[in-house]
Amino acid sequence: MIDFRYHLVSIVAVFLALGLGLLVGATALQPTALGGLIRLSQQERQQIASALAANRQLSRQIDSNDQFAQAGAAVSGHVQLQNKFFDTSPSTEQQLSQLAQQFAPAGTSLRGSPVAQASQAIAGAILTKDGPGQPVAGQRDAASVALLSGFGAGGFLNVTGHPDARATLAVVILPDSPQSTSIADPQSQRLVTLAQQANLTGQGTVVAGSVAGSGPGSAIDVMRNGGRAGHLSSVDNADHAIGQIVVAQALYEQLRGVSGSYGTGAGATAPGPSPAPTPASLQPAPGQPSRPAVRAGKS
Numbered sequence: 001m002i003d004f005r006y007h008l009v010s011i012v013a014v015f016l017a018l019g020l021g022l023l024v025g026a027t028a029l030q031p032t033a034l035g036g037l038i039r040l041s042q043q044e045r046q047q048i049a050s051a052l053a054a055n056r057q058l059s060r061q062i063d064s065n066d067q068f069a070q071a072g073a074a075v076s077g078h079v080q081l082q083n084k085f086f087d088t089s090p091s092t093e094q095q096l097s098q099l100a101q102q103f104a105p106a107g108t109s110l111r112g113s114p115v116a117q118a119s120q121a122i123a124g125a126i127l128t129k130d131g132p133g134q135p136v137a138g139q140r141d142a143a144s145v146a147l148l149s150g151f152g153a154g155g156f157l158n159v160t161g162h163p164d165a166r167a168t169l170a171v172v173i174l175p176d177s178p179q180s181t182s183i184a185d186p187q188s189q190r191l192v193t194l195a196q197q198a199n200l201t202g203q204g205t206v207v208a209g210s211v212a213g214s215g216p217g218s219a220i221d222v223m224r225n226g227g228r229a230g231h232l233s234s235v236d237n238a239d240h241a242i243g244q245i246v247v248a249q250a251l252y253e254q255l256r257g258v259s260g261s262y263g264t265g266a267g268a269t270a271p272g273p274s275p276a277p278t279p280a281s282l283q284p285a286p287g288q289p290s291r292p293a294v295r296a297g298k299s
Contacts, residue, residue, distance in 0.1 A: 076138070077161025079126060079148070081194070084155045085118075086187045099154055103147035115190050119197040121147060122157070127202035128166040140165045169251045170198040173238070174209035178217035183226040191219040192228050199232055204254020207232055208247050210239035214265050224267030229259075236263030246272040 084092060097114040100121040104110055108124065110117040125144035130137040144164035151157050172195040179187050192207075199205035207219055214220040214236035223229040233250040237243035246262050253260065253273045261269045 074138075075161065076165045076167045077126070077159060077163030079122065079163050080158045080160070081191075082156055082158065085115075085157065086190055088186050095154060096156070099150055099156075103143070103150045105143055113193075116193055116197065118151070118156070119190075119194040120201070122151060122194070123170075123197040123201040126163040126166060127170055127198055128168060129201070129203055130166075130168050135166050137168050138165050168203040169254065170195075170202055170205045171247060171251070172198065172205060172207045172219070174207065174213045174219050176210060176213050178213065178215065178219075178221070181216040183217060183222045185217050185222075188217060188219040188222045192222050192226075192232075195219070195232055196228070196230055199230070199254075204251060204259075205232055206235060206247055206250045206254065208235045208238035208243070211237050211265065212239075214263070220261075220265070221267070224261055229261065231257075231259045233259045234261050234263070236261075236265035236268060242271075249273045 085096075093114040096118040100110055100114070100117040104117075104121045105124065108121070110120055112120075125147045128135040128137055135141070140162060141164070144166070148157070148159050148164055152159060172191060174191065175187070179185050183189075195205050195207050207223065209218055209220055214234075220234045220236050223232060223234055233254060235243050235247050235250055238247055243263060249272055250260065250262060258273070260273060261267055262272050264271065
């Protein structure tokens with residue numbers, strides 16, 4: 001008969017052997033396992049450092065694109081249209097016409113619908129062709145201040161900065177999303193009317209919207225598919241840095257009398273204006289070193 005002490009000794013021997021096995025295994029594997037973990041940690045650190053460096057480079061690129069997109073222009077001010085400007089009720093239409101007639105400079109011939117008259121009057125207060133007999137760009141006058149104040153008091157617009165210090169070029173910025181998907185939408189139709197009046201009054205106008213705000217029913221859709229493009233330019237991705245650059249390029253093209261539909265949306269004919277060719281007079285003669293060309297423009 002096997003007594004209890006034999007079982008106890010056997011059990012103790014089994015656990016002792018197991019403990020010694022674990023100790024020997026951990027001691028033998030420790031250098032290999034530790035080395036692998038160290039190498040893995042180093043690889044992870046290198047990947048993280050590489051990702052951070054790439055992120056910094058992209059951030060610098062975005063900053064550079066944003067700075068380039070805003071370079072070379074002095075913004076005189078902003079005119080923000082209010083909801084009342086898009087109201088088509090007879091009373092609002094009458095008020096628009098009355099304000100336009102009241103504040104338009106003497107001798108001005110207002111034409112078209114009430115919103116067209118109001119758009120013509122507002123455009124005349126903030127833009128100029130800066131030519132002979134035209135208001136001087138950058139010069140403020142009391143009549144423009146009074147006109148913008150009158151439309152502001154009527155609830156049609158808000159003003160920031162000094163848009164009455166007339167500019168020669170204008171950018172009409174669309175809402176983040178159109179009110180409807182129909183090109184008959186009053187808001188979009190009236191925005192196009194204002195843009196057309198601005199284009200006639202100044203040296204050029206670009207209608208710019210975000211990708212989402214330039215879709216069906218937007219003012220850009222009205223221009224491209226509703227037969228109201230005229231000599232206006234449009235940019236449908238101005239919420240991206242490349243689109244903002246194209247806005248600046250399109251304004252320059254407007255100074256040359258060239259308009260286009262730019263961007264990536266439906267109806268766009270090109271991502272942006274084609275680069276202007278280098279004048280023949282600046283091409284180096286055979287055997288002569290090339291010289292840097294400088295192109296300047298007034299905006």
